[in-house]
Amino acid sequence: MRRHELTNQEWELLAPLIPRAATGSPRVSDRQIINGMVYKIRTGISWRDLPERYGPWQTLYTRFRRYALAGMFTRALQQIQARADAAGDIDWLVQIDSTIVRAHQHAAATGRTNRNDHALGRSRGGLTTKIHLACDGRGRPLAVLVTPGQRHDSICARPLPERIRVPRTGPGRPRCRPGHVIADKAYSSRGFRAYLRKQGIAHTIPQKTDQQRHRQNRGSRGGRPPGFDREIYRRRNVVERCFNRLKGFRGIATRYDKTATSYEAAVSLASFLLWARSV
Template sequence: MQRHELTDQDWDLLAPLIPSAPNGRPRVDDRRVINGMVYKIRTGLPWRDLPDRYGPWQTVHTRFRRYALRGVFTQALQQIQAQADAAGDIDWLVWIGSTIVRAHQHAAATGRKGGMRRPDEPDGEALGRSRAGLTTKIPLARDGSGRPLALLITPGQRHDGVCAQPLPERICVPRLGPGRPRCRPARVIADKAYTSRGFRTYLRKRGIGHTIPGKADQQRHRRNRGRRGGRPPAFDREAYRRRNTVERCFNRLKHSRGIATRYDKTTASFEAAVSLTSFPLRARSV
């Protein structure tokens, strides 16, 4: 095993989840190709500069793009989550937050028309203008241990409150046996960006507890209205102090240069890169 590659434990978990090709000529070794993808994301180098030990760079890139369009790494992450949930290793105290990633100038080039493309990929490819320039935002949901559960890819200027409802709805951990997937956290903890009344009502209707601090202007407006302002929402300060797990999770993801700076042109490819990077973080808990 070389540096920036999957460990034997990670590969033993990921290998059964990689689609097989029973027909046609024998293809390049799966582990070598996947390690090439991991190496590229970890170092942030261009596809053409992949070391020769991973084989032709065109093979690695084509396989990565095909897996990205099919959502292979997202599905693999869900299967690992199912194994962890069956073992009781998922803390359903869910933390949500987001981080902004600066997009490289190569990510802004849309490329030629007619290439491989996912039908639901937007024209903007989740690239937007913010104070940092051309950026992409990664809203992420983590369990109580700081391991990823679900993610979104949005333009950098989009407010966190817009992703408040879509992000928890992406949490879907299948069962290994009979039964519906688990999609409802026990409690959601978030910062002030998610403190809208609509999001609190949404969580209440789903029977999900929440710990979200209120903004100063909202608290002042409630006090000014007196009785008509109603009671302030409950807030657990002790639970909120553990919110540093959010930042630690983003810190571990951004150890990969391909995540800390976006080089991928399409949303599907960047989402696949984040999912593949998240896999070892979840796999080590199984």
């Protein structure tokens, strides 16, 4: 095993999910191809510059795009989450947050298509993408959402938790509901709090200063302030540490992929590796 390649344990977890070709000429080893993909997102290298030991770069790119469009890496992430949940290894004290990623000039060449369709947005730092992340209490990704960089966190407050789908190893529907949600002030809105209450999800979200002032100005009509547990909120740094580990992958810390599908697939593959090294 070389640097930036799958361990035997990681390969055993991923191998059953890779589609097999029923007919045709013998193809490059699946493990060799996946190792090339991992090497690519670890180093941020161009597809054309991948070492020859991983096979033709065209084969790696074609296979990666096929897997990305089929959602294979998302399914792999859900399967390893299912195994952890069956073992009682998931801490359902869920934290949500987002981080900005600078888009390289190669990612910005999307042709005539709308940049928003590829999760590219214009912000102070130029063309950027935003990764919205929900992680468990041990700092492992549960759900990922990729949007243009200027998209406000509150807009993705509902879609992000709704992406949590941890399948059961036996019969039953996937688990989609966190036990508790921790978020920062960007997610403080009446609509999101009402949504969490309706779903029966406890939450710890600090209230914005202007919201506090508005409630106080209304007097008794402003109602009671939302509950806030400082001890629980101190655990919010777990999601920041999760972002730090994800950005250890150079292909995640800077976006080189032209399409949102490919970039989100790369984030899902990196998330799978974080899980594989913790179970």
